[in-house]
Amino acid sequence: MKIGIIGAGSIGLLLASYLSNTFSITLYTRTTEQAKEINDHGLHLIKGTEQFKFDIFALPINKWTGSEDLTIIAVKQYQLDSLLRNLDGANSHQALLFLQNGMGHLELLTKLQPENIYVGSIEHGAQKVNANTVRHNGEGKINVAVFRGEATKLVDFAKKVPETFPFIIKDDYYKILVNKLIINAVINPLTAILQVKNGELVDNPFYYTALRNLFTEIAYILNIDQAENLQKQLMDICKKTANNYSSMLKDVEAKRKTEVDAILGFLLTEAKKQEKEAPLVESYYSLIKGKEENWRDSV
Amino acid sequence: MKIGIIGAGSIGLLLASYLSNTFSITLYTRTTEQAKEINDHGLHLIKGTEQFKFDIFALPINKWTGSEDLTIIAVKQYQLDSLLRNLDGANSHQALLFLQNGMGHLELLTKLQPENIYVGSIEHGAQKVNANTVRHNGEGKINVAVFRGEATKLVDFAKKVPETFPFIIKDDYYKILVNKLIINAVINPLTAILQVKNGELVDNPFYYTALRNLFTEIAYILNIDQAENLQKQLMDICKKTANNYSSMLKDVEAKRKTEVDAILGFLLTEAKKQEKEAPLVESYYSLIKGKEENWRDSV
Numbered sequence: 313m314k315i316g317i318i319g320a321g322s323i324g325l326l327l328a329s330y331l332s333n334t335f336s337i338t339l340y341t342r343t344t345e346q347a348k349e350i351n352d353h354g355l356h357l358i359k360g361t362e363q364f365k366f367d368i369f370a371l372p373i374n375k376w377t378g379s380e381d382l383t384i385i386a387v388k389q390y391q392l393d394s395l396l397r398n399l400d401g402a403n404s405h406q407a408l409l410f411l412q413n414g415m416g417h418l419e420l421l422t423k424l425q426p427e428n429i430y431v432g433s434i435e436h437g438a439q440k441v442n443a444n445t446v447r448h449n450g451e452g453k454i455n456v457a458v459f460r461g462e463a464t465k466l467v468d469f470a471k472k473v474p475e476t477f478p479f480i481i482k483d484d485y486y487k488i489l490v491n492k493l494i495i496n497a498v499i500n501p502l503t504a505i506l507q508v509k510n511g512e513l514v515d516n517p518f519y520y521t522a523l524r525n526l527f528t529e530i531a532y533i534l535n536i537d538q539a540e541n542l543q544k545q546l547m548d549i550c551k552k553t554a555n556n557y558s559s560m561l562k563d564v565e566a567k568r569k570t571e572v573d574a575i576l577g578f579l580l581t582e583a584k585k586q587e588k589e590a591p592l593v594e595s596y597y598s599l600i601k602g603k604e605e606n607w608r609d610s611v
Numbered sequence: 612m613k614i615g616i617i618g619a620g621s622i623g624l625l626l627a628s629y630l631s632n633t634f635s636i637t638l639y640t641r642t643t644e645q646a647k648e649i650n651d652h653g654l655h656l657i658k659g660t661e662q663f664k665f666d667i668f669a670l671p672i673n674k675w676t677g678s679e680d681l682t683i684i685a686v687k688q689y690q691l692d693s694l695l696r697n698l699d700g701a702n703s704h705q706a707l708l709f710l711q712n713g714m715g716h717l718e719l720l721t722k723l724q725p726e727n728i729y730v731g732s733i734e735h736g737a738q739k740v741n742a743n744t745v746r747h748n749g750e751g752k753i754n755v756a757v758f759r760g761e762a763t764k765l766v767d768f769a770k771k772v773p774e775t776f777p778f779i780i781k782d783d784y785y786k787i788l789v790n791k792l793i794i795n796a797v798i799n800p801l802t803a804i805l806q807v808k809n810g811e812l813v814d815n816p817f818y819y820t821a822l823r824n825l826f827t828e829i830a831y832i833l834n835i836d837q838a839e840n841l842q843k844q845l846m847d848i849c850k851k852t853a854n855n856y857s858s859m860l861k862d863v864e865a866k867r868k869t870e871v872d873a874i875l876g877f878l879l880t881e882a883k884k885q886e887k888e889a890p891l892v893e894s895y896y897s898l899i900k901g902k903e904e905n906w907r908d909s910v
Contacts, residue, residue: 505898506804516904517901518898518900519901521893522897525893591824591890598818602811603805606807606811606815
């Protein structure tokens with residue numbers, strides 16, 4: 313089975329590493345340089361104290377023709393718009409799996425040509441070390457579901473993936489994404505603003521109050537029924553990933569663009585649509601956007 | 612005119628410096644060591660590139676008998692409770708001027724013996740460099756008003772202070788304190804959490820949104836009528852002190868106890884009394900208290 317992976321950031325590199333022994337992988341990179349680096353020197357995966365090397369075939373993204381059985385799109389949500397406008401090879405027979413955080417991209421997906429569109433959310437923690445090296449920090453699973461079309465290609469794919477890197481097929485794509493969104497929308501901004509590891513949000517009683525208040529506002533915006541379950545799940549994730557730095561905190565520390573628009577920005581739009589007050593979402597959004605604004609100025 | 616100054620932090624040292632040529636000053640310190648340091652080596656004031664030395668008579672606080680015509684209390688609000696319980700010399704003939712931030716201490720003042728009680732708020736920026744050195748970072752005035760009793764001693768004092776260090780007598784103590792409280796409650800937590808100078812709160816459009824939202828919530832809690840004027844005043848202060856680091860930011864950076872209880876804590880209590888929602892005040896309060904909690908752990 314031929315698999316295309318678009319995007320060679322931390323998640324793209326992680327997918328390519330774990331899937332390369334089972335599938336025929338083509339990894340599509342944004343730059344020609346990165347493709348060359350991967351083709352010439354292989355892809356390195358660091359896990360704990362171990363390091364593994366994989367031979368991966370990489371191409372720059374403009375070479376994508378959609379010839380693979382399934383293409384996994386692993387770019388950031390804010391890169392999706394320009395990517396899809398330039399994806400010339402897209403036609404109606406393809407199957408695409410989108411692994412972005414947030415939910416703002418769903419509207420974009422309805423306008424695509426390919427019949428079979430899947431979405432998913434990732435629980436893994438990964439960090440791109442350099443153009444051809446990725447560190448796997450936290451194991452998890454990837455939850456996937458049909459957004460539109462037939463499940464066939466997704467089922468075929470999920471059956472074959474290695475046991476150590478599971479893809480779990482779920483019925484309800486909305487639920488997968490909304491759960492991930494809520495978790496991201498609480499953990500990411502708080503850790504990024506406070507500059508603390510995930511675990512501190514539940515260990516520190518004052519931070520926990522801030523977490524609970526933000527969660528409650530978000531659950532209200534998204535009309536969540538069983539908020540208690542989800543709040544418990546949120547706390548479990550903070551405990552399980554206690555020593556991890558959230559992706560938004562890492563972005564803020566590296567002065568990179570964050571995913572705040574995909575996460576809190578989406579929630580703000582939802583709140584406005586429903587004419588709901590969202591003081592906390594709006595303020596945390598402003599604090600993170602303000603940080604981004606400052607780096608823009610200093611560049 | 613004999614003036615006592617209780618508290619030898621940044622404000623106490625600043626007052627002693629500027630008032631020592633005009634009045635007979637006794638400066639009361641928390642520790643015997645600091646009193647000795649000041650008595651032995653004088654008090655140093657740094658202003659820009661200039662440095663001035665003053666001979667000041669200092670005593671540890673337990674030597675205070677209330678023999679001065681006016682005693683200015685320049686400790687932090689959170690130190691006031693234990694200070695007043697141990698102030699043995701207090702009697703009904705004294706005049707006391709309280710210069711604390713916040714408003715939570717007003718209730719405490721109603722229970723004191725002295726007949727003449729004044730309160731005030733400080734616009735100066737000052738930083739304690741060491742036990743007997745203070746840096747004057749930003750010039751301003753000190754607004755004072757009668758809280759209870761006769762104005763006589765306050766008026767006598769205010770007439771005599773040097774022109775370069777003005778004390779302005781106002782009619783309405785509540786207004787002085789509430790204005791200062793609002794300004795502190797907005798600028799301090801935001802700058803402390805974002806770790807930015809005051810000016811960035813108005814220069815950065817996203818931070819400005821966060822500032823406006825917090826201001827609006829606080830004005831609602833305090834039932835402020837002319838919020839537009841006060842918001843303009845708040846912006847002017849941010850611009851005028853653009854290059855300053857707020858006291859709460861300095862406290863956070865030095866991992867010292869902040870004045871968040873006197874400022875946001877007071878507003879939270881007010882909101883609860885009136886059964887008003889205060890999501891932003893509550894969250895910013897939690898974020899700052901959480902930081903304090905972390906240092907406590909690490910000590």
